[in-house]
Amino acid sequence: MTETQKLGLDNFKHLEDAVLLSLLDGELASPAQKRAEEHLAACWTCRDRQSQLQSTIGQFLSFRDTLLPQDVKSIPAPVEQFRQRLSRHVEERAAARSSWSRTVESFRAIAGAIVFSRQAALAAVVTVVVLVATFTDVLTSTASAETLLRRAESFETTHVPARESVRLRSVRMEHIGAGRQTQDLGTVEFAAENSGALYGMRGQVAPERKSDLLVRSADEAVDTSKLLPEKGALPASVERYLEAEQWLPDVSVPEFRKLVAARQSTDTSSKKSAGTYEVSYPFAPAHSSGIREARLEMDAETYEPVRVSIVTAEAGEFRFTRVAEQSAPRTEEWAKIFGEPSSPALRVHGGQSAAGPTKISPLTYANSVASEQEVAATAALHKLDACLGEEVYVFPMSDGTVLVQGLVDRTERRDAIRGALRALPFPVAVEVSTPKEWVGGAALFPPPDQLAATSLQRGAGAAVTIADASGREIPLYDEIARRVTKPGITDEELHQRVASFSNEAVTLSRQALLHAWALRRLDTEFAERRIAQLPAGTRQIAERLRSEHRQAISKLTRRQAELLASLTGHTLEEAVAGESRQDSEAVLRLAERQNLLMRRLFTMSEPVDDTQASLNLLFDALHQISR
């Protein structure tokens, strides 16, 4: 104990910052903590200081958030990639080791031994809440099977047949009896194109045998028994159930969901065995169908569904296994079949169709209205800034679905976009690739807002303007140099500084232009006529997207004006409240004008005759647009 402490005069000395911070962080040992708390209770100065430290912590956190690039937070975990990497890693290890298999049961013993030090309070609480939420979701067995099923679904969404081709899939049907003996129940073949409708027949599917082809293009009843094992092979109760559920054995996730929809149970489980995941959906005990459970097996790496099993209580197991899949050209014959206008009733094809072929195609904004799905997909892209100059479009399709198609520069971008769309609560067809991957792929549709297409193409294709300060020809070089110079820097450093200043100015301008393009596109996509029928909540989302672009434009142009003002002394008049809002056409025209002028003044890419006149025009444009 020190002399001051002995005399009880300790409270006269203020606490050091380190002590105050340690106290906030819960890092003081208990006697020191007690002393510090007593002092604090008595001392306004130290309490004030402590709250100052607390707010500095807040400042630091906001700096830190500012610094993190957007994509660190928004790119979903590349789970598949990591899973594959891990399984490669496991294989490498396994090669060097005889036995490695382990289950959670033994692992739990280790987990029990893991000890955590006392938690610091600040971020830990939040982390814990998040982690617990995540894990309860992922690890309850329901979610685990569901998660696997969803992954299989994404596999299917991203592997729809290419345009101008037809996918043919053969499924072998087998019965596994009590003594494990296998009985072949024949094969069925399914044909599909990217519309999602199912076409199938027993034996080998061929357009010439159209009369035998079962077509299901909407959710109305057809005689599915044509595609199930012969009468008598399945127990009657199972057959009735399958027909009632309209289940077709094409070994796909949507059909599997149909199969288990009426099982009257919510149990699920999943397991992994040599190269496959298997999800099991038990039926309620004594279910009237006599089915005990339905299983779906999928490839452990790709999640491609490979087999569906129906396990019955008394008659053994019925297996439906994908045995072959190939892609065939979409011949005239196929086109006629697929081109059938979708009829309200499901039917068995016979003879030539009277109506001409109509295939699923994108609709223009002019002759369609927006769906909630379309708004949600657009909002998801907006969140990723994919509306800012990237060629990714949301197409309302003639069958009511939504297709997202586009080209992006980098595979990370592609994955981010695919990931965000997959996270939507409904399936969206996604065809987003890098240009390299697209070679030989399906045709790209022109942007749905045909009107804006030329302007968009031009902008989206243009390379980012990089200001070039290698010479002194930038019109505003001297002004910028005066602004950014520092005592004692070399000419080279000055050039660098001028270049980065110009870059920033031009980038701001380009960003504003991209937002203006996006705003115009949204105004076309979500014109009042197209969204009038949507629920209020969905309309608000569409409105929010637009207003975010407007805010961004206003902020960016103001910032540009500030930069300019710091060079020339001009000032931007304050916007007058209540001034009428300009339509997106006008905003785009102004944005294009300011971008041209900015490039004239800050780069050498455009010729400029009269710097002062250009500056005046630019201020004028910025003034109008920032309102």
Added chain:
Amino acid sequence: MHSDRALNSAAILGFAKAETPRKLPLEEVVVEAYVSVRPALLSYLHHIVGSTGEAEDVVQITFLKLFDQLQKNIEILELRGWLYKVAHNLAIDSLRRHGREESASTEWLDGLTAAGDSAEDRMIRRQQVRQILGGLNERERRCLMLRAEGLSYKEIGDVLEISAKSVSVYLTRGLKKIEGRAL
């Protein structure tokens, strides 16, 4: 109230409901742990390596190492500290491998802002943030970043191989340097 300790170890390793028997293979446990802990590790690593791709790679290797440890039945005390320490060391290795030395310079800020090219806000704040955080030295910065992720002084000390007492000093000094600076 649950003790934080129990909650956390259970949560990170996926035993939020430890009483429910389940048969997840170890790989799946590691994958799920990866998914949950990744965001926190990623944001810390990003400040060191300055690129999203590289940070992601380091996170993944960290979890491969976690898998190895668990598989070998090696007890990990203080799992979170362990994850950060392994990740931190891997990140430093990665910097060295690419011939970039750790330095007190503001080079890491360049990487950060370049990677976030589409967000106009970042661009606008670039100058100010550079000035403010550029004034911190590497230790101060890392202590603050780790503390912001919720690590205790001891955990931070273990990651950076300094004492908890030093952590307290670096944190205080770091905060003082940015006090009163706003964007």
